[in-house]
Amino acid sequence: MSTIVLAERLARNPWLQPHRIGLLAVAAALVASAALFMRWDWIPNYYDLALAGIWRTIWILVVTCALGMMLAIPLGLAQAAGPWWLAMPANAFCTVIRGTPLLLQLWLLYYGLGSLFPQFPAIRNSELWPYLRQAWPYAVLALTMSFAAYEGEVMRGAFAGVPKGQLEAARAFGMRRSTVFRRIWLPQAIQRALPTLAGETVLQLKATPLVATITVVDIYSVASRVRQDTFIVYEPLLLLALIYLLITGVIIFLFRRLEARIPSRLG
Amino acid sequence: MPLMQVSTYELLAFEPPGWGGNLLRGLLNSVIIALGAYGFGLLIGIGGAYGKLYGGPILRDLLEVYTTIVRAVPELVLILILYFAGTDLINRLLEALGYARIDINGLVAGIWVLAVVQGAYSTEVLRGAILSIPQGQIEAARAYGMPPGLLLRRVTLPAMLPFAIPGLANLWLIATKDTALLAIVGFNELTQETRTAAGSTKAYFTFFMAAGVLYLALSLFSNVLIARIERWSRRGMPSVSGGPG
Numbered sequence: 001m002s003t004i005v006l007a008e009r010l011a012r013n014p015w016l017q018p019h020r021i022g023l024l025a026v027a028a029a030l031v032a033s034a035a036l037f038m039r040w041d042w043i044p045n046y047y048d049l050a051l052a053g054i055w056r057t058i059w060i061l062v063v064t065c066a067l068g069m070m071l072a073i074p075l076g077l078a079q080a081a082g083p084w085w086l087a088m089p090a091n092a093f094c095t096v097i098r099g100t101p102l103l104l105q106l107w108l109l110y111y112g113l114g115s116l117f118p119q120f121p122a123i124r125n126s127e128l129w130p131y132l133r134q135a136w137p138y139a140v141l142a143l144t145m146s147f148a149a150y151e152g153e154v155m156r157g158a159f160a161g162v163p164k165g166q167l168e169a170a171r172a173f174g175m176r177r178s179t180v181f182r183r184i185w186l187p188q189a190i191q192r193a194l195p196t197l198a199g200e201t202v203l204q205l206k207a208t209p210l211v212a213t214i215t216v217v218d219i220y221s222v223a224s225r226v227r228q229d230t231f232i233v234y235e236p237l238l239l240l241a242l243i244y245l246l247i248t249g250v251i252i253f254l255f256r257r258l259e260a261r262i263p264s265r266l267g
Numbered sequence: 268m269p270l271m272q273v274s275t276y277e278l279l280a281f282e283p284p285g286w287g288g289n290l291l292r293g294l295l296n297s298v299i300i301a302l303g304a305y306g307f308g309l310l311i312g313i314g315g316a317y318g319k320l321y322g323g324p325i326l327r328d329l330l331e332v333y334t335t336i337v338r339a340v341p342e343l344v345l346i347l348i349l350y351f352a353g354t355d356l357i358n359r360l361l362e363a364l365g366y367a368r369i370d371i372n373g374l375v376a377g378i379w380v381l382a383v384v385q386g387a388y389s390t391e392v393l394r395g396a397i398l399s400i401p402q403g404q405i406e407a408a409r410a411y412g413m414p415p416g417l418l419l420r421r422v423t424l425p426a427m428l429p430f431a432i433p434g435l436a437n438l439w440l441i442a443t444k445d446t447a448l449l450a451i452v453g454f455n456e457l458t459q460e461t462r463t464a465a466g467s468t469k470a471y472f473t474f475f476m477a478a479g480v481l482y483l484a485l486s487l488f489s490n491v492l493i494a495r496i497e498r499w500s501r502r503g504m505p506s507v508s509g510g511p512g
Contacts, residue, residue, distance in 0.1 A: 019324045019325050020328065022325075023325065023328055023329075096479075096483060098440075099482060099487065100444070100479045100482040100483055100486070101445075101448075101458065102444070102447075103447045103448060103450065104458055104461070104475060104479055104482065107462065107471075108471075108472070108476065108479060111465065111471040112471045112472035112476070113472070115472065116472055202338075205341070206339075206340070206341040208341070209341045209343045210343065220341070220343065220344065233355075234351070237344060237347055237348045237351070238348070240344055241344050244339060244341055244344065245336065245339050248339035248340075
């Protein structure tokens with residue numbers, strides 16, 4: 001490759017425009033001064049706890065997104081094509097969950113249900129009681145319902161947006177209704193919902209630190225503990241923000257890969 | 268309910284043995300913070316959208332960094348960082364100038380912190396809305412020799428409004444719900460008042476349900492208002508519902 005072509009390529013690289021090189025240098029200087037002048041000596045003491053916290057954050061994110069999506073499909077279908085006695089409760093569920101803060105829902109489930117349950121001996125003696133006394137089932141339930149409600153609204157639009165002719169053609173081929181749903185309706189609806197799914201997943205990630213308020217030990221609560229133990233305020237919070245930025249980057253990257261795999265054609 | 272001695276009605280009464288008055292005061296605080304944060308967020312958003320569209324390369328890159336970071340980091344973490352950093356910076360500035368340290372008013376801090384978060388989202392909404400205006404309208408206004416301020420007031424803002432309203436409405440609902448996060452830094456808005464009431468009476472379920480109803484009422488009332496504003500902003504435009512595409 002000749003040097004002229006190489007120089008042209010470098011000039012076209014968006015990262016190597018003159019003002020960006022300057023900004024990158026400023027950013028590098030900021031990071032370097034943060035590394036040199038701020039206190040990071042607490043990191044070795046909390047390394048294991050932080051890794052466990054990151055793992056729990058990701059675990060809660062993946063589980064609640066998967067469960068929420070499974071719940072969102074029937075919720076969206078009921079609103080888009082269901083009879084009124086299915087559409088109305090589904091719509092009410094979405095409205096109520098989307099109309100109240102997640103923090104309040106979380107506290108209602110954990111403190112509210114948690115204070116009601118022990119009054120009933122049947123629940124206290126049941127097999128589920130050891131789980132109901134812990135915090136994470138309430139966290140998973142609240143986050144799942146929240147994701148289901150927001151994504152259910154998206155799926156409603158996606159189901160309604162699939163062209164009627166596609167479904168009629170499938171019926172004309174003699175497909176059963178369940179086959180039409182599995183092969184035609186659902187795949188096209190999910191393809192329509194995919195661009196918003198990445199955004200909803202990032203929003204869900206941003207909702208996970210709320211579980212720290214009901215004693216689930218995620219990465220956010222590890223950072224709070226560092227603050228309480230050592231009275232260091234900024235460093236743990238900045239590192240925490242960086243960790244969330246990285247996880248967001250990974251989510252966006254994965255969804256880009258997924259979208260690239262699904263064939264699409266602009267009409 | 269088996270163990271509840273006091274009736275729900277007495278718990279939610281407005282007079283002091285009941286906690287209804289506290290909840291309503293909390294709701295009022297929440298609404299004030301949401302209004303303030305939303306208003307300042309809109310101002311930041313208009314500035315940010317203009318900077319992203321018409322600014323120089325450095326300003327554009329800096330705004331991109333701002334919106335990316337705010338949209339990727341949880342609000343809770345941002346609130347803590349901005350809350351600590353903001354109060355700390357102001358106090359250091361005051362000490363450097365020779366004044367005594369002050370306690371920052373929780374209301375002001377809450378509004379400021381949420382406004383920075385809201386600003387990032389409204390920057391993106393308004394940028395998209397400005398791009399949706401038929402650009403000939405803006406060019407025509409420039410050709411008439413309108414100064415930029417007048418152009419913004421007479422052409423850009425009114426013309427982008429119908430495109431921006433769905434996004435802005437969503438942001439308003441997010442703002443009302445994000446005020447609940449200020450309970451974590453101990454500010455007396457609705458969720459925090461509810462927790463106090465529930466903690467001292469042990470009637471957790473009753474109070475959290477009551478607060479949920481208040482938040483839901485606020486959302487539904489906002490929805491009605493938003494629908495009216497949307498109809499008003501689309502006056503004189505052809506109806507989009509039922510049309511092709």
